[in-house]
Amino acid sequence: MVWKQGNKWQVKWHENKIQKFQSFYNEQEAIKFENEKRALNKLQRKRERESKTKEQRRAEGLLKYGGTNECESEAIRQLVKLLENNWNVLIIRDGAHNDIALQKKDSQDTDLYYGIQIKSCSKQTATGHTKTPVAQFCHVNHYPNSLIICICLKPLKIWFFHGKNLLNNNPKLWESKKTYFKEALCYDKEEGINKLQEFLTTYLKNYEEHKLDYYNLQLNTSQFLEDYANRLYKEHKNLPMVSERRGLNEIENSCVDCLDPDGSRIQEKVCCVESTTTGFTLNLAKSSGRNLESKLTKGPYNENDFDILRVYLFCKVDELGKVSFKREKYCIKYNGKNYEKAIEDIKSYKLFGYWNIPMNQLITEGYVSTKNQKGKTALKVFLPEQVANSIHHSLPKKIQKKSTIWTRDYFQQVL
DNA sequence: CTCGGAAGCCGGTTTACGTT
DNA sequence: AACGTAAACCGGCTTCCGAG
Numbered sequence: 325m326v327w328k329q330g331n332k333w334q335v336k337w338h339e340n341k342i343q344k345f346q347s348f349y350n351e352q353e354a355i356k357f358e359n360e361k362r363a364l365n366k367l368q369r370k371r372e373r374e375s376k377t378k379e380q381r382r383a384e385g386l387l388k389y390g391g392t393n394e395c396e397s398e399a400i401r402q403l404v405k406l407l408e409n410n411w412n413v414l415i416i417r418d419g420a421h422n423d424i425a426l427q428k429k430d431s432q433d434t435d436l437y438y439g440i441q442i443k444s445c446s447k448q449t450a451t452g453h454t455k456t457p458v459a460q461f462c463h464v465n466h467y468p469n470s471l472i473i474c475i476c477l478k479p480l481k482i483w484f485f486h487g488k489n490l491l492n493n494n495p496k497l498w499e500s501k502k503t504y505f506k507e508a509l510c511y512d513k514e515e516g517i518n519k520l521q522e523f524l525t526t527y528l529k530n531y532e533e534h535k536l537d538y539y540n541l542q543l544n545t546s547q548f549l550e551d552y553a554n555r556l557y558k559e560h561k562n563l564p565m566v567s568e569r570r571g572l573n574e575i576e577n578s579c580v581d582c583l584d585p586d587g588s589r590i591q592e593k594v595c596c597v598e599s600t601t602t603g604f605t606l607n608l609a610k611s612s613g614r615n616l617e618s619k620l621t622k623g624p625y626n627e628n629d630f631d632i633l634r635v636y637l638f639c640k641v642d643e644l645g646k647v648s649f650k651r652e653k654y655c656i657k658y659n660g661k662n663y664e665k666a667i668e669d670i671k672s673y674k675l676f677g678y679w680n681i682p683m684n685q686l687i688t689e690g691y692v693s694t695k696n697q698k699g700k701t702a703l704k705v706f707l708p709e710q711v712a713n714s715i716h717h718s719l720p721k722k723i724q725k726k727s728t729i730w731t732r733d734y735f736q737q738v739l
Numbered sequence: 740c741t742c743g744g745a746a747g748c749c750g751g752t753t754t755a756c757g758t759t
Numbered sequence: 760a761a762c763g764t765a766a767a768c769c770g771g772c773t774t775c776c777g778a779g
Contacts, residue, residue: 327759336758365757389767392753419750419770445753456760462753498761544750546772577751577769596773601741609744611769618766622745653773655749702744724741724779 335361373616382613391446393576399444399475400424401572403482406511406520414536417551417567418576421542421658422470426528436533441470441487447478448499458499465493471527474508482511484523486530540567545654545666553594553636554582556675560738579610579629591630595637595705597649602706602718603728604649606635608691609701624699625692631683635705639676639739647676647715647739677737679705689730705731 327334332347333354348354373381400423404413407426414425414437425437443464448457459476467487474483474497481499485508490497499505510523543551555565568582581592595604612623640648651673654666686692686699693699706729712719723729 362757385767388755389753390769392768393751395753421751443753449754458760460754463751494763496763500761544771546749547751547770550771575769577771579770581770594772598774603742605742605773607744607772614767620767655747655772657749660749700743702742704742720741722740726742726779728742 385613395446395477396442396444397575398477400442402477402480403473403475404572410521415569415572417540417569419543419547420540422539425536425539433533435535437536437539438528438531438533439470439539441467441472443472443474445476448476460499461497463495464490464497465495469531471531480511480513481509483508484510484527486527537567540569542658544658545656545663545670548667549594549654549670550592552670552673553638553675554592557636557678560675579625588631591633593633593635595635597651601704602720603704604637605702605704607701608703622701624701627683627687627692627694633681633686635679635681637676637678638673640672641674675738677735677739679731679734680736681731681734689728704728708732708735711735711737
């Protein structure tokens with residue numbers, strides 16, 4: 325954007341991270357100059373990307389951004405340290421709307437909790453010409469029913485906000501000298517400020533308490549589906565019907581969905597039914613950075629990502645006891661359109677069975693990346709012949725050379 | 740006809756950088 | 760100094776489409 329100063333048009337742009345100015349008598353010339361500078365910057369960024377190999381870009385990306393979930397984890401651990409004398413703190417299931425559940429230790433109703441949203445920031449930053457480093461917190465404006473606790477790790481500072489008050493805020497919060505921000509400060513290690521107990525008591529008066537599962541099940545349909553499959557599996561194994569939750573020291577969104585009693589690290593998937601094949605299809609990929617056009621990419625798993633791939637197969641059973649694998653496909657966000665209806669439908673599914681495929685088998689078949697091979701990003705699983713026959717599910721008419729028919733050996737029937 | 744793999748959508752997260 | 764956005768990371772499930 326060019327602007328007029330006196331009788332001249334000013335242009336401002338960044339060149340190698342340094343802000344520069346130039347003035348023109350003619351507005352059109354100024355605009356033209358600005359556009360050229362912007363195009364040049366764009367081109368420079370593109371060249372920068374292209375000058376590196378895919379692996380280099382990935383390594384740099386991981387170094388720069390890979391610890392984002394660890395930042396939140398550490399923030400929660402810091403908060404727990406400050407609160408553990410008077411409060412019980414539980415981690416809510418991965419992917420749910422809220423992050424932690426809080427309960428006063430002397431509380432009468434021992435199964436009720438407050439749902440809290442944590443926003444974290446590893447350090448204060450000063451970019452460009454900004455002199456004072458400040459903390460910044462993102463995506464703060466969509467938590468109408470939660471207390472939002474903003475935690476900066478270095479230096480350790482904590483602010484409280486009512487999610488409702490931030491609904492009309494822009495998505496980001498910057499530490500500033502504004503009154504509302506100063507008043508929100510409740511902990512500052514360097515300054516020796518600690519009003520946590522007092523703040524919690526006052527702020528939490530505005531919120532309702534719920535049981536833990538209320539928070540664990542605030543999920544998108546896709547995550548609800550996986551959670552539900554996991555619960556049906558637990559029921560089958562006579563384990564308690566609860567959501568899988570990570571521990572305080574685990575990082576959110578890892579490739580491991582749960583641990584078996586023997587310590588095996590499990591990656592859980594729900595497989596899909598397709599009319600074009602007698603097998604069941606699933607995606608065997610994790611995010612793997614961006615391509616040259618900066619678009620998200622997905623890639624195969626690596627050999628150390630998990631120990632066992634567990635693939636769940638849902639079915640529906642009608643009044644006559646007939647098994648059908650056909651079901652609705654849902655991809656609805658939490659509380660999106662027709663969400664409740666979809667959840668009700670999902671709750672009518674039964675667990676027909678599951679495949680337990682060990683990592684070494686996936687490596688042998690070339691489905692996971694190792695030093696010596698690039699894995700694959702999709703897999704089809706097949707029912708054993710006698711199982712398929714028993715419920716009149718079609719068998720593959722022709723078995724191709726590269727068919728994953730070997731998956732039959734790993735199927736366990738539940739129903 | 741079958742299969743593999745990519746593309747596309749949903750969700751979550753934080754940080755860097757350019758603009759106002 | 761404050762703000763807005765692009766870009767990077769992570770997870771999930773479903774559908775499409777070309778190759779064999």
